[in-house]
Amino acid sequence: MTSSSEKGLLITLEGGEGAGKTTQAAILKEKLTKLGYQVVALREPGGTRISEQIREVVLSPDNTEMAFTTEVMLFQAARAQIYEELVLPALEQGRVVLMDRSRDSSVAYQGIVRSFGKDKVESLNNISTQNTYPDITFLLDIPVKIGLKRRADEGGENRMELENGKFHQKVRKAYQELVADDQQNRWRVIDATQSVEDVTDKLWQIIEPLLPKKSEAISAEK
Secondary structure (H helix, E strand, O other), rough: OOOOOOOEEEEEEOOOOOOOOHHHHHHHHHHHHHOOEEEEEEEEOOOOOOHHHHHHHHHHOOOOOOOHHHHHHHHHHHHHHHHHHHHHHHHOOOOOOEEOOOHHHHHHHHHOOOOOOOHHHHHHHHHOOEEEEEEEEEEEEOOHHHHHHHHHHHOOOOOOOOOOOOHHHHHHHHHHHHHOOOOOOOEEEOOOOOOOOHHHHHHHHHHHHOOOOOOOOOOOOO
């Protein structure tokens, strides 16, 4: 395994739909920036011009006929672009990189639930990320019914969110499987049914000790 960087810190937020990953990434970015860290907050798929175009295709509710293999490759293509263009350079520059989903989403959704194969997806992940793993990965765990209701209330469901409840139950189980098989000791499980503030507090308690000393951090760019 190749670590994210000797300088930077790569934090990923994983979990099913409606777990609050996007909300927490935004809060953490603001908190870290105020403390003087140079932070890059990204989402997968997306984050770059090319990756956002791929996102529109792979998540469009109009593309329900998409083959599973096509789905796998599109997610990996978007990942390869964001790592090459943004993630790896940011880590080399000593930044804190916050990601709303990354390689583990593909293992859970495509490798396990879509039955594409965990090992196959991890091999593709290693190509896309150039053998980069997160320093810490948080599973924001939430019961499926609660998570899907949150997303429905927000509106604008994408192709993955429109899958039935059984699919999303399998996703939750897949994430729990990844946590149970955590050989790198990088997974931490957070109860996402808590208030936004409580979830942030739990995340911060774990993240803070991992941060580089402020004297080593680069101030945020304008």
